[in-house]
Structures are given as structure tokens and as C-alpha cells.
Amino acid sequence: MSGATGYLKMSGNPFACECSNSDFQQWILNNSQTQVVDAHSYTCGYPLVKKGTRFLDFDFHSCWMDASFVCYVSSTCVIVLTILTSFAYRFLRLQLLYAYYLFLAFLYDAQKRKRGSPQRYDAFISYNVHDELWVYREMLPVLEGEQGWRLCLHHRDFLPGKAIIENITEAIYGSRKTICVISRRYLESEWCSREIQMASYRLFDEKKDVLILVFLEDIPAQRLSPYFRMRRLVKRHTYLSWSQAAQNPGLFWQNLRRALNTPDTDLCFN
Structure with missing residues (x-):
């Protein structure tokens, strides 16, 4: 050499x-x-x-591949993934859950349309447990007893052993309409929030008049900000207030009957 x-x-x-x-x-x-x-x-x-x-x-x-460099890249990826997962759980948990439930609703709706399943109920009643007394004392005797509607309620008609979200989905899509009994506690309830979100998703997805809001008490507009699209719509369509019906409850029930009688007509979202 x-x-x-x-x-x-x-x-x-x-x-x-x-x-x-x-x-x-x-x-x-x-x-x-x-x-x-x-x-x-x-x-x-x-x-x-x-x-x-x-x-x-x-x-x-x-x-020639440096093992320490591989360990560094792997550990960095794990740390970043952990941080992103923690961030998503802390700040985006509700949005991710909402997206998941909407996806379930979409699948259920697609299957129902494919099978052509008939709707079992005239209306699903969405309410908070603290308002249950009003539902059973005021609403049921009139809607079921006097007017003869077929209603679906959590404690009475949900199938035991089935996941709650599945029961909610089947109740909403298995009913012609959804009646949301709104109160401050209703808006604070996680399950009630999911019910009204899923019902509003069905409303905007099918573009049908399938949602009726009944307000038990006066609620400031800012409390309804998470549902601004729905709030804007129901102000022009179906909106009932029990607190304003004290002087004439008969008119309230007459208006609710008219809302339930309304066919599932197409809605305009302009």
C-alpha cells in the first residue's frame, strides 16, 4: 500500500x-x-x-444507525403523543364525544333508512330528572291521556342493559319528533346536552321539522349560545314557553298539539 x-x-x-x-x-x-x-x-x-x-x-x-438517536426519536414521539392526547382530553373531550355520538347517529339513521323501519312513537321526551315531576304531572296526562300521543320516556321505555347512548339514538330516530323540556338544570346535564345535540343533528341532517322546544323557565339568550343554530331556527318555527302559559295553559297544550300534528315538512336554513 x-x-x-x-x-x-x-x-x-x-x-x-x-x-x-x-x-x-x-x-x-x-x-x-x-x-x-x-x-x-x-x-x-x-x-x-x-x-x-x-x-x-x-x-x-x-x-451505523445510532441506537441513542433511535431512542431519542421514539421517546420524543411518545412524549408528543402523550401531550396531544392530554390536551385533546382536557380541551376537546366534549367535541370528540359529540363527533362520536353524531357518527353513531349517522350510522343508525343510515341503517334505519335502509331497513325502512317504522317509527314507534309520536315523540321522544328529553328532560332532566329534576323536571320529571312536571313531565309526569303536567305533560303526560295531557299528551297521552287527553290527546292520545305515543310518547317515549327514559325511565319507562328505555331497554335495560343497553348502552344509554344507543337507547337515546333509537328513541330520537324511532320517534316522529323530539320534545326537549328545557330548564337551567337541563342545560347543565351532560346527557341532556347529548340528547338535544343529537336531536338538532337529526333536524339539520334531515332538514325536517322534528324538534320541539318547551321552556319551563325564562333562560337568558347567552345560556343557549352552544345551540345558536337551533335557537335561531326555533325562534321562527316551534318554540313554547310554560312560564308564559300560566294565565292560559289550555292554549299552551293546544299549541303543543298543533306542533305534534305538524307533518315532517322540509325546513329552510337560509
Whole structure:
């Protein structure tokens, strides 16, 4: 070798063709100070699968990948994923749950349309448990007893053992309309919020007059801000207030009957 100042002869030694010898192979090939005698005849002694192959032909490229760098990239990805997951759970949990429930509603609606399933109820009553007394004392005797509507209620008609969200979905899509009995506690309830969101999704998806709001008490407009699209719509269509019906409750029930009698006509969202 031109310019070599020394010689090294290692014939007869068993060379290991593994990552620990990658630097030695590079030294043989690239150094200009020492000539390694008969280096091209050196063969691998182990591992057994490489035995007999030439040491200088062994590909050490796979050994050049820095294991610490791989660990760094992997740990960084895990940390970033953990941070994003924590952020999504903390700030986007409700939105993600809402999207999930809407997806379930979409699947249920698609299956119902495909099967052509008939609707079992005239209306699903969505209410908070704190307003249950009003529903049973005031609403049911009139709507079911006097007017003869078929109503679906949580505690009476939901199937035991089935997931709550499945019961809600089937109740909303298995009824011609959904009556939401709105109060401050209703708006604070997570399950009631899901019911009204799913009902409003059906309203905007089908573009049918399928949602009736009954306000038990006067609620400031800002409390309804999460439902601004629905609020804008019902102000022009079906909107009933029990607190304003104290002087003439008969008119209230007459208006509710008229709303239930209204066919599922197409709505305009302009």
C-alpha cells in the first residue's frame, strides 16, 4: 500500500462479522499508515450464518444507525403523543364525544333508512330528572291521556342493559319528533346536552321539522349560545314557553298539539 509506514498480519484469526467490528473494518479499508497483509482473504468465523464469508464484504451499514438517536426519536414521539392526547382530553373531550355520538347517529339513521323501519312513537321526551315531576304531572296526562300521543320516556321505555347512548339514538330516530323540556338544570346535564345535540343533528341532517322546544323557565339568550343554530331556527318555527302559559295553559297544550300534528315538512336554513 503506497505511503504505508507499517504492516499488520492477522491471518488465521477468527473475525466476528458483527456491529462491534464495524470500526475495525473501516480502519482496514481507509487507513493509510498501516498495511494489513492479506486483508481481503480474512473470513468471518462467527456468527455461524456468516462463517466463511469475507470479512471486508460484510455490510456494516445497518450498524451505523445510532441506537441513542433511535431512542431519542421514539421517546420524543411518545412524549408528543402523550401531550396531544392530554390536551385533546382536557380541551376537546366534549367535541370528540359529540363527533362520536353524531357518527353513531349517522350510522343508525343510515341503517334505519335502509331497513325502512317504522317509527314507534309520536315523540321522544328529553328532560332532566329534576323536571320529571312536571313531565309526569303536567305533560303526560295531557299528551297521552287527553290527546292520545305515543310518547317515549327514559325511565319507562328505555331497554335495560343497553348502552344509554344507543337507547337515546333509537328513541330520537324511532320517534316522529323530539320534545326537549328545557330548564337551567337541563342545560347543565351532560346527557341532556347529548340528547338535544343529537336531536338538532337529526333536524339539520334531515332538514325536517322534528324538534320541539318547551321552556319551563325564562333562560337568558347567552345560556343557549352552544345551540345558536337551533335557537335561531326555533325562534321562527316551534318554540313554547310554560312560564308564559300560566294565565292560559289550555292554549299552551293546544299549541303543543298543533306542533305534534305538524307533518315532517322540509325546513329552510337560509
